Amino acid sequence: MENTIKHAILDNATALLGTTVDASMIQFQKTRKDFAGDTTLVLFPLVKLAGTSPQQLGERIGTFLKDEQQLVTDFSVIGGFLNLVYPTSHWLDTLRSIDGDTRFGMQPAGSKPAIMVEYSSPNTNKPLHLGHLRNNFLGYSVAEILKAYGHDVVKTQIINDRGIHICKSMLAWRDFSPLNEKGERETPANTGMKGDKLVGKYYVEFDKRFNAEAKTIMERWANGDFEGFDKTTIDKYVEFSAALEGKDEKAQAGIQDKIKELAKNATNILREAKDLLVRWEGRDPEVYLLWTTMNGWVYEGFNETYAKMGVDFDRLYYESETFILGKDLVNEGLEKGVFYRKDDGSVWIDLTGDKLDHKLLLRSDGTSVYMTQDLGTAVDRFNDYPNLSGIIYTVGNEQDYHFKVLFLILKKLGYSWADACFHLSYGMVDLPSGKMKSREGTVVDADDLMDEVIESAREMTSERGHLEGMTEEEKETLFRTIGMGGLKYFLLKVDPKKRMLFDPAESIELNGHTGPFIQYAHARIQSLLTKAGTIEAYDNTELEQSEIEIVKQLADYPKVIEEAALSYSPAVIANYTYELVKLYNQFYQSVNINQEADAAKRAMRLTLSRNVAKVIASSMGCLGITVPDRM
RNA sequence: GGUCCCGUAGCUCAGCUGGAUAGAGCACCUGCCUUCUAAGCAGGCGGUCUUUGGUUCGAAUCCAAACGGGAUCACCA
Incomplete structure (x- = not known):
């Protein structure tokens, strides 16, 4: 128009x-x-x-x-x-055309090039937490939005299944897990613990022992006991402690941190963990068995969590596989002169020409780092999917620098698709008490949180009734739908780029700008449509202003999908749908729909309602939220 | 310290490709269930859009600086 x-x-x-x-x-x-x-x-x-x-x-x-x-x-x-x-006819025509389009708002599947969306990408040494929930819901939703916009999408994750962190868990389990009466160490089977939780427990155990040993070492040093430490370490300690003299509090704290770092590096437990990593990269059978066993536990646990989240993946990548290609790429880069090797054998790239720093690509002991494997993973993916038009990495904004460097290195290695890689950088999730810190035990566990929101949905929904005639199974599904819908909506309604505050009380709220508010509108409409039966055809009728507003909002849907797709922002859709529902509720409250006497008006209002429900279901689907037919 | 991100109502957030009197939700107050699900609706209260300059007919929106908050600059991931 x-x-x-x-x-x-x-x-x-x-x-x-x-x-x-x-x-x-x-x-x-x-x-x-x-x-x-x-x-x-x-x-x-x-x-x-x-x-x-x-x-x-x-x-x-x-x-x-x-x-x-x-x-x-x-x-x-x-x-x-x-x-x-x-003219009114314009709005009637618009509604008619929306009504005739079952896939209204969506572009034809495959009408745009293939895109890979990476999300989740956990470490296998600890369970998933609130931050992963934002990550997973965001990545899944962006994938769905891109599909709606016509792209073929490959959902993927890179599983950080190797590295020093998992060696730490392995070591702690091997050395400190108590034996039961049958002489077995703790396993998910004999403890009933979820696999990822069990492995996480030993990661914490490692950290405890690690810190204790470092503390002992610092005490020994303070008493002048340097027996058994190498000369460079001792020299450094002497240098640092001399530097403490006459400094202000802040400077002293900085130096103390360096001393602690020194002590940590001098621990036997860390040396053993590093040794495990070297043996792992050398494919030592004993270490490999331990590693596959413990990772197996973790995957079982993760799969359970993903199922509850309602997310899935089309293809998995494991760092234990891609780091090898990463190492090859490092050698290639050395030959090309893109990288350089230091005397101690470590490999670096000089990015000072691009106003960045020197970045490590391979440790002096030859083992690979984060960057090494990320290079390998990216190249692997474009080899596996040559028609990929880009990769979207859903990763927290704490890694902005890492991705800047990663894409730059890929470009310097000559990969033209490096420009098509995009870091979907989202903000951290804070708690009312401040930041989540694992050391302070303030991390909100993903499984626990999901159980809590579902439990709370159970209580509140049972209180309100509307459950007559539902089977137990249907009720359970409903509680999950409402609980998870609320949680997802809460995490997705905020602009991904922005840091956000997670208020547990607010996340289970059912009133106002929430997922259940939207789900409720859908349920009311379904109830209305069921009672109405077949909707008669109608030709011409007057439109109330509230009806025009709804048609306008509906007509915006395709543009909203586009905007959300181009900006990778589920929040755009979340806010759009909220507006739509508010308009609909105003209309619902101000006119008769099913009980309207004028046949044409009744048919038009039911048609309007049907299409509001359609767009609610479709848009919430883009957020990974399901909508119930009754609640 | 270098680099990057953020600053809108008591709180949580929209609005930011420049346009009319800056919007929601929560909280607080007042109404509305003998009619289609009140998880709803109507209304009230609440603002120096951090500050100061600049660009413009017009700035919450663009530019610069200051202040405040955060992230990052590891042989961690």
């Missing part, structure tokens, strides 16, 4: 404005709620050209559109704005 108006003005520009104008000068915006109108033409850009007052110009264009072109039924000029009113 706006396009038709725009062209009408452009085609008659000489008559209206006295000169031809560029299409960019015809600017529309949404009409403010307090004025009548369906769209608003901004007159300011045209005023200068026409050389008349905004008022006169508005009158002239308005009259032209109304009387000559009969595109609008009414108009008003307020300030520099021309508010235009569309």
Whole structure:
């Protein structure tokens, strides 16, 4: 409609404005709620050209559109704005066309190139937490949005299944797990613990012992006992403790940290963990068996958590596989002269020319680091999916620097697709008590949180009734739908880029700007439609303003999908649907629908309701949220 | 310290490709269930859009600086 108006003005520009104008000068915006109108033409850009007052110009264009072109039924000029009113038939036609499109808002599948979306990417040494929930819901949702926008999507994750961290858990379990009466160490089977939780427990155990040993070492050093430490360590300690003299508190704390680091590096337990890593990279059978066993436990635990989250993956990548290619790439880079080797054998890249630092790619003991395997993973993926138009990495913004460097290195290695890699950088999730810190035990466990929101949905839903005649199974499904819907909506309604506050009390709220608010609207409509039976055909009827507002909002849906897809932002869709539901609730409360006496009005209102439900279900689907038919 | 991100109502967030009197939710107050699900609706209260400059007919929105908060700069991931 706006396009038709725009062209009408452009085609008659000489008559209206006295000169031809560029299409960019015809600017529309949404009409403010307090004025009548369906769209608003901004007159300011045209005023200068026409050389008349905004008022006169508005009158002239308005009259032209109304009387000559009969595109609008009414108009008003307020300030520099021309508010235009569309004929009712336009809205009826719009609703009819939306109603006829079962996939309304979505582009044809496969109409856009393939994209890979990476999300989750956990370490296998600890269970998933609240931060992973934001990550998983976000990644899954972006994948769904891109699908709706017409892309083929490959959902993936990189599983950080190797490295020093998992060696720490392995060591702690091997050396410190108590034996039961059968002489077995703790396993998920004999303890009933979830696999990822059990392995996480031993990671914590390692950390405890590690810190204790470091503390002992610092005490020994403080007492002048340097028996058994190598000379460089002792020299450094002497240097640091001398530096403590005469410094202010802050500087002293900094130096103390360095001493602690020194002590940590001198521990036997860390040396043993490092030794495990070297043996693992050398494929030592004993270490490998321990590793596959413990990772197996973790995967079982993760799969359970993913199932509850309602996320899935099309393809998995394991660092234990991709790091090998990563190492090859490092050698390739050395030959090309992109990287350089230090005397101690470690490999680096100099990025000072790009205003970044020197970055490590291979340790002096030859083992690989995060960057090494990420290089391998990226190349692997483009080898596996040559038609990929890009990879989206859903990773926290604490790793902004890492990805900047990663993409830059890929480019320097000559991979032209490096530019098509995008870091979907999302903000941290804070708690009312502040940051989540594993050391302080303030980490919110993903499984626990999901259980809590479902439990809370159970209580609150049972209180409200509406459950008559449902089987136990149906009730359980409903509680899960509401609990998880609320949690997902809470985490997705905020702009991904922004840091957000997670208030547990607010996340289980059912009123206001929440997932259950939207789900409830859907359930009410379904109830209405069930009672209504077949909707009769209708031809012409008057429209209330509240009905027009809803049709307008519905008509925006395809643009909203596009905007969400281009900005990788589920929040755009979350807020859109909330607006739609608010408009619908106003309408629902102010007119009769099923009980309307006028047959045409009743049919139109039911059709409108049906399409609101359709868009609610579709848009919530893009967020990974299911909507119930009753609640 | 270098680099990057953020600052809108008491709280949590929209609005940011420049346009009219800056919007929601929560909290607090007042109404509305003998009619389609009140997890709802209507209304009230609440703002120096951190500050100061600049660009512009017009700035919460763009630019610069200051202040405040966060992240990152590891042979951690």
